[in-house]
Amino acid sequence: MHIRDNVFIVSGGASGLGAAAVRMLVEEGGRVIVADLQQEAAQALIEDCGPAARYVPCDVTSELDAHAVAQAAQEDGPLRGLVNCAGVLAAERIVGRDHPHLLETFERVIRVNLIGTFNMTRVCAQAMAHGAPADDGERGVIVNTASIAAFEGQIGQAAYAASKGGVVAMTLPIARDLARHAIRCVTIAPGSFETPMLSNLKSESQQALAMQVPFPARLGRPSEFAQMVRSIVQNVMLNGTTIRLDGALRLQPK
C-alpha cells in the first residue's frame, strides 16, 4: 500500500510508538487521524506535523468513538490503514499481600488492549471494505501492536500477557476473514521501547530491561517501530503474521 495521499488512523497516536507512526506516515506523504484519549499531547503532535495530521478524540473501547473516527477519516479521502497502538500496562501479582489480583485490573487491560484493538479493527475494516481498491488491488492494511509479553509474560503480567496474546491469536483469523476484501492484518510484537509507558517504571527496571537485550543492548527507539510499520504498510506480501521487534530479547520471569 502506498502511503502518499492515503488516509491512516493511528490509535494511541498521541504518545510513544503511536506518535512515531504518525510522524512517519506524515513524512511519507500520508494523511493521519490521531485517535487518542490524550488531547493535549495529540494537539502538540499535530501542531508539529502540520495540516496532514488531525486529532479526533477517541476511547478505543467505545463503539461510538470508533465510528466517529472512521467517519472523520473518510472525509479526508479513502481510508487505507489502521495502526492500533492504544494500550495500557498493568503489573499485579495473582496473590497479593491483602487481596487477590483485582478482577477490575484484568478486565480493564483486556478491554483496552484486546477489545479496543478489535473494536477499531472491525469498524475501520468495514469502512475500508466499501472503498474502491487501490491500483494494486489492495483496499487496506491493519497493523496491530502486541508485545513479546504475549509469548514470555513476566511475573505480574497475567492480564497484560493475556491481552497481547489475544491480539497475536486474532491476527491470522482477521487476515483470513478480510482477505476477500483485499485488506491485510499484521501484528508487531515489540520488545522494550523507550516510550512514556516504560518511563513510568523505576530507572533500575528500565536499565535491567535494556541490559537483557542481546543486541543492540539498549531499549528500542520509537522510530524503529515506525520503520517496521512502514515496511508492513508498503509490503503487500506481509499478512496474517506477528513480527517480533526485540533485538533477540526473551523476557525472563522478572
Ligand SMILES: NC(=O)c1ccc[n+]([C@@H]2O[C@H](COP(=O)([O-])OP(=O)(O)OC[C@H]3O[C@@H](n4cnc5c(N)ncnc54)[C@H](O)[C@@H]3O)[C@@H](O)[C@H]2O)c1
Ligand atoms: N513501550 C514498550 O516497551 C512496549 C513494548 C511492547 C508493546 N508495547 C505496546 O505498544 C503500544 C504503545 O505503547 P507506548 O509504549 O507507546 O505507550 P504510551 O503510553 O506512550 O502510549 C499509549 C497511548 O495509548 C493511549 N490510550 C490508552 N488507552 C486508550 C484508550 N482507551 N483509547 C484511546 N487511546 C488510549 C494513551 O493515551 C497513549 O497516548 C501499547 O499497546 C503497548 O502495550 C509497548
